[in-house]
Amino acid sequence: MYAQTSIQIELPSVFPRQAPTASPEGSVAHPVSFFSPGSEIYAQGEKAKAVYQVEFGAVRIYRLLADGRRQISAFHFAGETFGFEGDITHHFFAEAINSTGVRVFRVGSGTDLSHHLLPLALKGLTRAQEHLLVLGRQNAIERVAAFLLDMAERQGDLRQIDLPMSRIDIGDYLGLTIETVSRVFSRLKEKGVIRLHSLRRIEVLKRDALRAMGE
Amino acid sequence: MYAQTSIQIELPSVFPRQAPTASPEGSVAHPVSFFSPGSEIYAQGEKAKAVYQVEFGAVRIYRLLADGRRQISAFHFAGETFGFEGDITHHFFAEAINSTGVRVFRVGSGTDLSHHLLPLALKGLTRAQEHLLVLGRQNAIERVAAFLLDMAERQGDLRQIDLPMSRIDIGDYLGLTIETVSRVFSRLKEKGVIRLHSLRRIEVLKRDALRAMGE
DNA sequence: CGGATCCTTGATGACCGTCAACGTGTGTGG
DNA sequence: CCACACACGTTGACGGTCATCAAGGATCCG
Structure with missing residues (x-):
């Protein structure tokens, strides 16, 4: 569909619909990657090596069945953080919906983000379980x-x-x-x-x- | 249906179908509560003040719609840990399915469990999102x-x-x-x-x- | 302005929910 | 130990909701 473009640029937050959450590591500068509509941010099976914060645009997280049926499990908008579905390996795809800027926080290698990640994971868990009620009933x-x-x-x-x-x-x-x-x-x-x-x-x-x- | 019984007793693990995960706090002794079939472990709206590990029996986590429709988001069996859906307040009910023993780990008050909880939360998140595919597609x-x-x-x-x-x-x-x-x-x-x-x-x-x- | 993609609307049928009746298993008390 | 009752589970008939297939309309892009 669209070729993946992942240019490393520094951009201000353009559509901060929601106040961005505090940067996991405060003052340290982190790169913002730009993704064109439909381009892949990460794929199922890839090693999870970062968490991502949406600067502007929108992201969809989804899974596929063998015959192509697709289930989007979550949308993420400006200010929201994603990328920790799956402990070591991603079990899902993440794609930009529109032109989207994403701030990347590399994980592992010394820095310990678990204090920051736990509340995010819990929020994601609650959202997913609420969505189960919608889909199931x-x-x-x-x-x-x-x-x-x-x-x-x-x-x-x-x-x-x-x-x-x-x-x-x-x-x-x-x-x-x-x-x-x-x-x-x-x-x-x-x-x-x-x-x-x-x-x-x-x-x-x-x-x-x-x-x-x-x- | 059944009266809730929550007797504080010390019981050995009876049906360890799965090797219990390491105790979040290692050597410290934690109480095991016993729940009879159908009894409530916690309710929607309650303050989350503990995580729970199933010693034997089985637990269902669910949510209700106003008209009584119910969606069970997860089952938990011996060795599995639950109780962190919802950051501060539970958004779900947890009930014993059968006669069930649950080891209680109180949260807050100094001890920091976030290192132990994060992988559990991620596992729960992955499971929930996989279940979304089942229910949706x-x-x-x-x-x-x-x-x-x-x-x-x-x-x-x-x-x-x-x-x-x-x-x-x-x-x-x-x-x-x-x-x-x-x-x-x-x-x-x-x-x-x-x-x-x-x-x-x-x-x-x-x-x-x-x-x-x-x- | 033209073409492609996205969206809407209609006709039809499959899948699954609802309602109902019957069968099975389990526990209790005589 | 048996009889009974109640909860749980199965099976059937029927209808509603939503998927599928198809065609036409709107929107967006170069």
Whole structure:
């Protein structure tokens, strides 16, 4: 699709939707790598040798079945940290969704990050387990509602949500097909719950209705 | 259902199906609590103040929706550690499935367990994310196959698997109803893939067939 | 402006949930 | 030791939800 580009550049944080968490090692300078849309940050089976903090853009973490079915287990946006799924070897793929800048913190070799990583791992664990409830026990409307609420919350609970990812990504995150995602969006529009300014920019008109659906 | 019983007794490990992991604090003696079937170990909303190691028996971790739908996110058996879902406050319930002994390691108050907890949290994270793939992208047969393979692996890959949990628990773990679980078991019997010695004791006759299904 | 990708909408059917009835296993008390 | 009762599990009939297949429309890029 896209060739992987991993240029080492120093960039300021452009879209800090969320205050970046404190740098694991404080004042030490760490390189920012730039990834073009669709390019791979790491692959399943690779040795995990760093953790990554999103400076701008968005990242998807996913796994594949042999026949190509894909499950996105998490999205990560500006300020969020990822890269510790799997102790030694990555069990997942990480890809840039858009043009994305990622700050790299090399792990191992003396420095001890476990104090910083534990809370991040626990947060990831909680998120994953909450997502299990969505995939295991909620229907299509409830899944989309939960997704929109989560996106809204992570963007500061504004009325406007922008979705950096495609419908395919949303479907593969929610365990649905893109057609079902699209139909649910249409139904939510009909009901006056949301409004689409563009394909990837959504306004939430009735937050309570969403909450009632997403539980 | 059952009254909660939490008697502080010292018990030897009875069913060490798996070698217990090293005690987080080595030589210090820690109490073993006994829980009767169905009794609560901790509840959603409680402050997390300990981690727990299963001595014998089995534990289910789950979450509920308002209308009672339940999603079991994990089972834990002898030798396994749980209790760190949620940083400060538990976001989940933990219940004993059978008569279960649990060794309690209190957290906080000086002692620093983060070095011990991080690998456990990462393992839990990986398991949860793998389970996301099952719930999001696999059909009923594939889910049950994956479940049986996981159970077999955690019991040392013997031909005989014993399931400490009910069909309801299996259904709530796999995002299926008990009827569907039952039907899949029957189909696997018809195909000669498994054999039921009793309701909760299963013999795997064709491991390869299971692998082909569970991916 | 043109082409490709992404998204939407419709028709159809498969899979699995629901409801219901029956079978099986387990524990208790007579 | 047997009888009974209750929880658990199985099987069948049916319907709803969502996947699949297909076509057309919107959007974005050069």
